[in-house]
Each structure stands twice: as structure tokens, then as C-alpha cells.
Amino acid sequence: MNARERQSAPAAQxxxxxxxAVADAHLRKSFRGAMDFLIARRAxxxxxxxxxxxxxxxxxxxxxxxxxxxxxxxxxLERKLTENGIRVHWxxxxxxxxAIIVGIARRHAAKRVVKGKSMVSEEVGLNxxxxxxxxxxxxxxxxxxxxxxxxxxxxxxxxxxxxxxKEQIARLFAxxxxxxxxxxxxxxxxxxxxxxLREKFMRAEIGLSGVNFAVAETGTLCLVENEGNxxxxxxxxxxxxxxxxxxxxxxxxxxxxPLFGLLTRSAxxxxxxxxxxxxxxxxxxxxxxxxxxxxxxxxxVHLVLVDNGRTQAYADRQLxxxxxxxxxxxxxxxCPVYTRIGGHAYGTTYPGPIGEIVSPHLIGLAATHAxxxxxxxxxxxxxxxxxxxxxxxxxxRLRGEAQHDARPGHAPLVGQGAARSAxxxxxxxxxxxxxxxxALYRAFAWLATRFRALTPPVQPGWxxxxxxxxxxxxxxxxxxxxxxxxx
Amino acid sequence: MSCDxxxxxxxxxPAVYLFGTCLIDLFCPEAGMDxxxxxxxxxxxxxxxxxxxxxxxxxxxxxxxxxARAVARSQLGLFPGPxxxxxxxxxxxxxxxxxxxxxxxxxxxxxxxxxxxxxxxxELSEFLLHVAKIQxxxxxxxxxxxxxxxxxxxxxxxxxxxxxxxxxxxxxxKLVTQEHEPECCGFGGxxxxxHPAISSAMAGDKIGALKESGAEAFVSADCGCMLNLNHTLxxxxxxxxxxxxxxxxxxxxxxxxxxxxxxxxxxxxx
Ligand code: SF4
Numbered sequence: 132m133n134a135r136e137r138q139s140a141p142a143a144q145x146x147x148x149x150x151x152a153v154a155d156a157h158l159r160k161s162f163r164g165a166m167d168f169l170i171a172r173r174a175x176x177x178x179x180x181x182x183x184x185x186x187x188x189x190x191x192x193x194x195x196x197x198x199x200x201x202x203x204x205x206x207x208l209e210r211k212l213t214e215n216g217i218r219v220h221w222x223x224x225x226x227x228x229x230a231i232i233v234g235i236a237r238r239h240a241a242k243r244v245v246k247g248k249s250m251v252s253e254e255v256g257l258n259x260x261x262x263x264x265x266x267x268x269x270x271x272x273x274x275x276x277x278x279x280x281x282x283x284x285x286x287x288x289x290x291x292x293x294x295x296x297k298e299q300i301a302r303l304f305a306x307x308x309x310x311x312x313x314x315x316x317x318x319x320x321x322x323x324x325x326x327x328l329r330e331k332f333m334r335a336e337i338g339l340s341g342v343n344f345a346v347a348e349t350g351t352l353c354l355v356e357n358e359g360n361x362x363x364x365x366x367x368x369x370x371x372x373x374x375x376x377x378x379x380x381x382x383x384x385x386x387x388x389p390l391f392g393l394l395t396r397s398a399x400x401x402x403x404x405x406x407x408x409x410x411x412x413x414x415x416x417x418x419x420x421x422x423x424x425x426x427x428x429x430x431x432v433h434l435v436l437v438d439n440g441r442t443q444a445y446a447d448r449q450l451x452x453x454x455x456x457x458x459x460x461x462x463x464x465x466c467p468v469y470t471r472i473g474g475h476a477y478g479t480t481y482p483g484p485i486g487e488i489v490s491p492h493l494i495g496l497a498a499t500h501a502x503x504x505x506x507x508x509x510x511x512x513x514x515x516x517x518x519x520x521x522x523x524x525x526x527x528r529l530r531g532e533a534q535h536d537a538r539p540g541h542a543p544l545v546g547q548g549a550a551r552s553a554x555x556x557x558x559x560x561x562x563x564x565x566x567x568x569x570a571l572y573r574a575f576a577w578l579a580t581r582f583r584a585l586t587p588p589v590q591p592g593w594x595x596x597x598x599x600x601x602x603x604x605x606x607x608x609x610x611x612x613x614x615x616x617x618x
Numbered sequence: 619m620s621c622d623x624x625x626x627x628x629x630x631x632p633a634v635y636l637f638g639t640c641l642i643d644l645f646c647p648e649a650g651m652d653x654x655x656x657x658x659x660x661x662x663x664x665x666x667x668x669x670x671x672x673x674x675x676x677x678x679x680x681x682x683x684x685x686a687r688a689v690a691r692s693q694l695g696l697f698p699g700p701x702x703x704x705x706x707x708x709x710x711x712x713x714x715x716x717x718x719x720x721x722x723x724x725x726x727x728x729x730x731x732x733x734x735x736x737x738x739x740x741e742l743s744e745f746l747l748h749v750a751k752i753q754x755x756x757x758x759x760x761x762x763x764x765x766x767x768x769x770x771x772x773x774x775x776x777x778x779x780x781x782x783x784x785x786x787x788x789x790x791x792k793l794v795t796q797e798h799e800p801e802c803c804g805f806g807g808x809x810x811x812x813h814p815a816i817s818s819a820m821a822g823d824k825i826g827a828l829k830e831s832g833a834e835a836f837v838s839a840d841c842g843c844m845l846n847l848n849h850t851l852x853x854x855x856x857x858x859x860x861x862x863x864x865x866x867x868x869x870x871x872x873x874x875x876x877x878x879x880x881x882x883x884x885x886x887x888x
Contacts, residue, residue, distance in 0.1 A: 597821075
């Protein structure tokens with residue numbers, strides 16, 4: 132499987148893709164280096180463990196409070212945004228989200244949409260939908276631009292092109308950017324990219340962005356970014372469309388700073404980003420004139436609020452924690468599995484631990500049941516998550532849901548029981564029968580130790596890279612009995 | 619996942635229960651025996667309830683909570699006395715201490731028992747350090763070792779701190795730190811069987827880091843990690859090995875008489 136095949140195959144082929152990725156020494160080295168860098172940057176931002184714990188506890192509370200009041204807050208948000216002149220659209224799934232955006236573009240006879248970074252637009256496959264409608268989607272975030280230029284998908288939610296080396300980008304630009312010459316100077320490469328990107332803002336009729344936090348009380352859309360392209364996308368074109376998941380709402384403006392502070396430091400190890408855009412509506416009459424160019428902005432602002440499976444997570448008390456996520460990416464940066472296989476191997480929009488817990492809701496367990504198993508449950512993700520999502524617990528839960536019918540009193544998840552296997556049911560039933568009957572277990576252990584020479588030389592999964600596990604000559608309990616130990 | 623940084627420790631007891639764990643019972647009994655030896659030398663009697671089998675973790679983490687609960691329930695009643703339950707494995711200790719209460723959350727009768735048991739569960743290094751207040755007398759030759767603790771031992775039980783403090787009591791043991799020290803070794807229970815390619819890449823990286831640290835061996839408080847790494851090393855024909863913390867501590871601090879008394883060893887490391 133080459134790199135391209137690896138990222139286009141569906142999530143269901145996770146095992147194959149992961150094995151191919153692991154075998155790619157170059158990929159492993161570059162992800163390891165990049166993740167080490169991000170881990171160190173984050174650590175430098177949190178010198179005081181106690182302070183970090185207090186901030187995480189506060190952030191968790193804010194997110195839990197917001198989710199507890201989600202229906203009310205969404206109503207309030209819609210009301211406020213409408214008052215501010217922002218049009219609100221609700222999309223139940225990816226198809227609806229795309230139809231809404233294509234519809235807006237058609238009304239404006241738009242030919243080009245310039246996009247700031249938005250993972251939700253990736254999630255719904257917006258670029259595809261736009262292209263199908265004859266509308267060009269121009270990525271303006273440097274990383275997104277690079278992966279788009281190469282026909283790829285992002286491999287990280289914060290740094291979409293993190294899998295690419297400087298040399299690969301140099302070759303890509305020389306090949307695909309008209310007039311660009313081959314250079315490995317990072318500054319020159321950024322210069323080439325910028326020149327192309329700047330052009331795009333001038334040509335696009337519509338700007339599209341994501342949203343990091345939507346404030347219900349004030350009707351404000353907060354957008355966190357570093358490159359200034361987000362500001363350009365949301366101010367230069369005549370129409371701005373923001374797209375985000377329904378979980379991104381918070382009640383008050385004062386809820387934003389604690390989350391923002393943890394987001395930037397957890398994500399890229401920055402105390403703050405270069406830009407924090409607070410968008411509160413389209414330009415008002417009289418705002419765009421020659422003297423007051425600063426106060427310009429789009430004539431029309433839309434917000435598309437996407438469900439796309441989020442209410443399924445919301446409906447379950449435990450799984451609801453999934454929606455606390457602020458998409459910082461720290462869980463993937465610290466994940467030893469993500470570090471080994473990179474983002475494309477997951478085959479989903481969101482890779483790494485957050486992808487493993489959110490993808491089953493977005494596209495169902497049938498396609499994603501392997502993802503929650505792609506973890507040693509080491510807990511590194513849960514330890515760094517700024518909003519304290521108990522990721523390992525959720526992984527365990529999803530492993531169960533993938534292999535069983537819904538528990539009484541619980542609605543089935545999409546793809547519930549998709550990984551059910553009669554063999555596994557049998558294995559674990561047998562395991563439980565053995566380990567709940569001490570006498571049976573003792574007999575088993577006695578036989579296993581006496582016939583240890585007959586230990587199978589091939590133990591599936593284990594002996595590929597290890598020698599077989601072989602019982603000891605005598606169990607601990609036998610040795611203790613021999614010593615005269617009695618209970 | 620909550621690590622007990624502020625755990626309150628009881629006085630040193632006259633006796634403890636040993637929960638031997640299924641892996642130690644069948645694959646690393648020496649680690650269990652050396653645990654008993656260390657505890658007895660501190661004047662603590664060790665009771666080994668014969669009905670014990672497994673903490674239930676394999677089924678729990680594999681998504682078979684009913685089977686895990688059945689096995690866990692069969693363990694709940696095995697420790698009726700007031701004594702601490704010492705577990706020479708961080709991940710099994712973490713299961714009993716932090717996950718039993720979750721496992722029995724829907725069953726009030728069992729929940730009380732699970733919570734009472736969780737309160738009395740101690741990982742071995744934590745127990746030796748904070749409850750037995752052991753003072754080790756090093757009698758081994760100078761050695762350089764690295765410590766690898768399992769991830770659940772680290773994050774749920776703080777084992778890396780306790781084990782380190784114990785090793786620091788040995789003046790002739792130089793403890794070196796490997797690159798990416800907190801990172802997982804790739805075992806992850808059934809993960810190692812389900813995703814062998816990823817698992818073996820992680821084990822390979824861990825082995826590389828341990829060897830580059832300059833250590834002549836590594837010490838671990840978990841048999842799972844130890845089996846994963848040692849069997850990988852053996853497959854590669856590499857003589858580098860890890861030993862269980864209990865075995866390492868015992869061998870370094872046992873007098874010649876004590877070692878003679880033990881006589882023939884029955885356990886074999888790969
Ligand atoms: S799950 Fe936590 S660590 Fe991962 S992206 Fe979301 S907020 Fe960040």
C-alpha cells in the first residue's frame with residue numbers, strides 16, 4: 132500500500148494501513164520528531180503541574196456545564212446571532228451541511244470559495260461537494276493548501292501537513308505551483324505559498340471558516356488561528372460562511388479565555404495565537420467606506436451548525452464527554468500509536484485518540500470498530516487532554532458496544548455490535564468460566580505447567596515478533612503450597 | 619484515571635494478603651516468590667487466598683464487562699481480614715483500586731465490597747515504601763539499570779515514583795533514564811495480539827531506548843511489560859533482559875544464607 136492508497140482506504144481497513152505505515156521508516160521518523168517537538172513545546176507552557184490541574188478542572192467544568200445546557204444554549208445562540216444579523220442554518224448530517232453551503236454559493240453565483248482551516252468542513256467532505264457543484268474550493272491555511280495541492284487529506288487536526296518533509300514540499304511546489312522554482316529554504320517556500328494564497332482572497336466570492344467557540348449570550352463566533360488567513364477569509368469576501376459542530380457553544384464570553392488559554396498551549400505550545408477573531412456580525416450600513424476601511428467585512432455572514440452524529444454521543448451520559456473536546460490535538464501528539472502510524476492510517480477525518488472516540492458517532496461503528504482497539508490504554512491522551520475527557524474509559528466502552536447488543540435502557544449506537552464475533556463470545560465466556568472456578572483454574576494451571584513443553588510455538592499476534600509465552604515449571608500457588616503456606 | 623498522590627497510608631501491618639495475578643502465577647512465579655520473601659523479611663506474614671485467579675482486567679479492557687465482572691466478583695470475597703492486599707503488578711492493582719468501583723457501579727451490594735477492597739489495595743513498590751517503610755541493604759555488585767513501569771502502574775498507581783525511591787536506597791545501583799521514559803512498551807494486553815505490527819514497533823523502540831540508556835538490564839514492576847520486552851529480545855537473539863522489581867530487590871539485598879535456603883529456582887526468565 133503506498134502513501135496515497137493508505138489515506139484513501141476506508142476506516143474499516145485500519146489494520147492493513149497501520150501495518151503499512153509502521154513499516155514506513157521515513158514516516159515513523161518524521162512523526163516521532165514532530166510529536167517530540169510538540170510535546171516539548173506544550174510541556175514548556177505548563178511548568179506548574181498544580182496550576183495546570185486547576186485550569187483543566189475549570190475547563191472541564193465549563194465544557195460540562197455548556198453541554199448540560201446544550202439545547203437551551205443553542206436556542207439562545209440562534210436568537211442572538213439572528214439579532215446580530217448572522218443567518219443560522221442547521222444541518223443534521225454531512226449531506227445537509229453541504230447542500231446548505233452549495234445553496235448559498237449558488238445564490239451568489241459564486242465560482243470560488245476561499246477556506247480557512249475547518250475540520251468540520253473536512254468531516255462533511257465539503258470540498259468534494261463544492262467541486263461537484265462546479266465551485267472551486269481554495270484552501271488558504273498553509274498546511275491545508277499543501278495537502279490540497281498534493282491531493283491528500285490532513286494527517287493531523289492542527290497541523291494538516293505534518294507528515295510532509297521540507298523536501299517533499301519543495302518538490303510539490305516546484306511541480307505544481309506555476310513559476311515556482313525548486314528551493315528547500317523554508318522561508319522561500321512559505322513565501323511561494325503566501326503569494327499564491329494572497330491571490331486567492333482577491334478572487335473568491337465566499338470565505339469559509341470554522342469556529343472554535345460560539346458564545347450564546349453575545350452571539351459571537353470565536354476563531355483561533357496563527358496565519359491571518361482566518362481573518363482574511365472572514366473579512367475580505369462579501370460572504371462569510373462559518374461551519375461548526377453543535378457542541379462548540381459556550382454560554383458566556385468569560386467562558387472563552389480559560390478554554391482559549393488551554394487550547395493554544397495544549398495544541399502548539401503557544402501562550403496565545405497570533406489571531407483570535409471575535410466575529411459578531413456582517414458589516415453594518417456605512418461601515419465600508421474609503422475612510423473607514425478597517426471596519427469593513429462581509430455583507431453576509433452565515434453559520435452552519437452541524438450535528439452529523441453528535442446527538443448520538445450526547446444522548447449517552449458517559450459518551451457525552453466526547454463532546455467536551457476543543458480539538459487541540461494534544462491527545463494525538465502524545466499518543467504512542469499515532470506517533471507510530473501517523474494520521475492517514477486511521478482513515479477518518481479525525482485521527483488519534485479523539486478520532487477513535489468521535490468517529491464511531493460520525494460514521495458509525497461498522498466502519499470504525501477497529502479504531503477504539505488501536506490503543507494500549509496507556510492513558511497518555513487522558514492525562515494531557517485539557518478538558519479531561521476520560522479517553523481510555525470511552526475506548527473501553529466503545530470496544531464493548533462494537534461487540535454486543537445495546538444494554539437494556541440504552542439506545543443502540545449506529546453500527547452497534549458490528550464487530551460481534553461468535554469466536555470472541557466463546558473465548559471470553561470460556562475465560563470467565565475458567566477464572567470464576569478456582570478448582571478448574573488450578574487444574575488448568577497444573578496441566579499447563581506439566582505440559583509446558585507442548586506450548587504452541589506459534590501464538591497468533593504474539594510470536595510474530597516474540598518468542599512463545601511458556602508457562603513456568605510450577606505456578607506461584609504451587610510453590611507457595613510447597614513452602615507450607617496456608618490461607 | 620486518578621493517581622493517588624495524596625493517599626493516606628496505614629501503619630505497618632502484621633500480615634498482608636498477596637494477590638498474585640494470573641500472569642505471575644503462570645508465567646513469572648519467581649516475581650511472586652520474591653515478593654513473599656521481601657515481605658516476610660520485613661516481619662509481615664503473607665496470606666495467599668487459594669481462590670484467587672485474575673483481577674478481570676483482560677475482559678474489562680477488551681469490551682467484555684459482564685465477563686470481567688463475573689471474575690472480579692469471584693475475587694471480592696477472598697480478603698475478609700483487615701489486612702492490606704499487596705499486588706506485585708501496577709496494572710492489576712490499578713484495576714482493583716480504580717476500575718472495580720466503576721465495574722460495580724450498577725450493583726450497590728457489590729459496590730460497597732468493591733470500594734472497601736479498593737481502599738486496601740496496594741501496588742508492591744508503594745506498599746514497601748510507604749507502608750512497610752522498608753530500608754534496603756544493598757549487597758549486590760555495582761550495576762546500572764533502567765526502570766520501565768507499565769502505563770497504568772505509572773498513571774494510576776504512581777509506581778514510577780515508588781520504584782525509583784526503592785532503587786535509590788541501593789547505593790551500588792545506578793539508575794539511568796531512557797529516552798521517552800514514560801512511553802508505553804506496546805503491550806496493552808490484547809492490543810499486542812490485535813495490532814502486532816504497531817505493538818512490536820513500540821516494543822522495538824522501547825528496547826532501543828533502554829539499551830541506549832547505558833543500562834545493563836531493566837527493572838519493571840509489571841510482568842506484562844516484562845514479558846513483552848523479554849520475549850521480543852529473545853526472538854531477536856539479544857541477551858539484554860528485564861527483571862521484575864521484586865526479584866531485583868530481593869537478589870540485591872538477600873544474604874548468601876537466604877539465597878542458599880531458597881535452593882533451586884523453578885522460574886525461568888526467557
Ligand atoms: S480529546 Fe482532549 S486532547 Fe484530544 S483534541 Fe480533544 S480536547 Fe484535545
